[in-house]
Amino acid sequence: MTTFPETPAQRVPLPISYADVLAAGERLRPYFDPSPVRHYPQLDELVGYGIRVLVKHENHLPTGSFKVRNGTASITALSPEEAARGVIAATTGNHGLGLAWAGAARGVSVTICVPTGNNPEKNAGIRALGATLIEVGERYDDTVAACRAIAERERRTIVHSTNHRPVIAGAGTMSDEFLTQAPELDALVIALGGGSQAVGALAVADARKASLAVYAVQSQEAPAQHDAWHDGEARQGAPVRTFAEGIATGSTYALTFPALRAGLRDFVLASEAMIAQSVRDLWRITHNLPEGAGAAGLAGLRLLAPQLAGKTVGVVMCGGNLDAERAAHILLGGMPHFPSGTGEFLTVR
Template sequence: MTLPVSYDDILAARDRLRPFFEPSAVHHYPLLDDLVGYGIRVLVKHENHLPTGSFKVRNGTASITALSSEQAERGVIAATTGNHGLGLAWAGAARGVSVTICVPRGNNPEKNASIRSFGATLIEVGDRYDETVAACKAIAEQEHRTIVHSTNHRPVIAGAGTMALEFLEQAPQVDALVIALGGGSQAVGAMAVVEALRPGVQLFAVQSQGATAQHDGWRDGMARSGEPARTFAEGIATGSTYELTFDALRDGLADFVLASDKMIAQCVRDLWTITHNLAEGAGATGLAGLRLLAPRLAGKTVGIVMCGGNLDAARAADILAGRTPGT
């Protein structure tokens, strides 16, 4: 299997991240075992406890700390709808690097405010995300900034891989990991770690039924671009496959499943009730995937990742009231 990053790249990324934040916790909740059933022991890695409330602070910090002195002086830019921008903004503030974040017009105001709070310049441009990406590229050329893509950027994938490295060190008994998949940085980073440390660990991915581009590409081998992405789970609302992760995902995943938004919303409620952590949609999708995969993982110890907890107040109120956003 050919991977875009090596285990050594991930070790180097961890060394760069170490001064900035502590490893996220792994917890076992017996009530989750009961919920999932089939004798499965569920372990949860709380990436929602990291700075910015998401695993993407790993990606942002790994990218900012990988810049040359010249690149750091010119600054970075990215197109995002939230967590990627938050991670870069936080890391830029921590290292004193100028960060510009482009978001679509009408983007979540809570996430916009958080990005600005770290001193980043936030530009609302484009009615659709692809228009935002085009504007980001134009600004990068004008200002000579380094573009940090949320997936097609090797330091991003190496940073995401530090999550799996920590997980397997904290819980060496894990038999499988179930990972929510947007661009694929977490899953592909995990592949490099598993290949080096625990080749027997199975990796599973899960995506929303409303945003199936990655899943469909994994199934038929055809790259996707610009397909519909209709899900409240913003972190996995991707309509494209990505060059750096596409082949690795096809080679390295044991399976790839789709969960309905109704099921994802229920898992947000379940995680709140059992763990007293409020997961965003993507942060609850690992549990949704595990529930779909449970019969084939009977009796195993399975890790899931609460990859983010940045659920806006209105959506949280909707979900906790028993509703599914967008329906």
């Protein structure tokens, strides 16, 4: 098992190896091209401190999110017997879209369970890709329970959005591509939900460029992973109130938390206002419209800028699936509402 250094005297295990990332990359290669990396001088000016900002446009991938990497890596890792039985997942959006897309591409049956009242645009996208969508449970925990029951009854493989090694390996292909496209990278600032992107980046950095620093950002209204990283205490089911669905995480996860705690250089919290402003800034400068999670990396970089003065720093536009109503509200200068009438949103994607 690959390890990475926290200090020269301490090493901890990662849940995947760089060989796993390379294998996932080979499996993904027939399905879609690498996402582009672009430099926008106006972002350098916005961030300041002499930082050169590079943007990895995962929003240009099929389904508009890096999650298609995770879904495709998972679907293509199935044995013939598992593929014949199909897969199932509980999700609220991008993870389900990624699995649905990959299932359609490989001819694997996909069932996606979402909470009642889930984002109708994401539901429509999942259905359009041919997956079976089941709306069940007022709360995400209820959706997960229903997903497990269906999986047992139908003998489907559960593909968790975080606690699944092929998912993490698939996410790692993003950083592997990024470093190939921009070997001069000094640091990555990654929006953190479950942690698959960040842990994938740590595995890549360990193998290819030990000096590459990986930073994480979460919303002040969804601070569970951030707080756990700082105090070392795992979290489970903490309420969150962020509009950024992709990082609306109330828990830590067994496969990612130890690696995150030991491997991240720093972990910061951005306000909802900062994330919304980053959506506006990225639209204005890049003419790409990110969802909240897709803009959080820029928000985090602005907080971390004094630490990263003079460096070349990558941020990831990890998703562009902002629904039309919320997009209009944000671009007009408003603050979006968190996506639940109960005030709680307890899942990752």
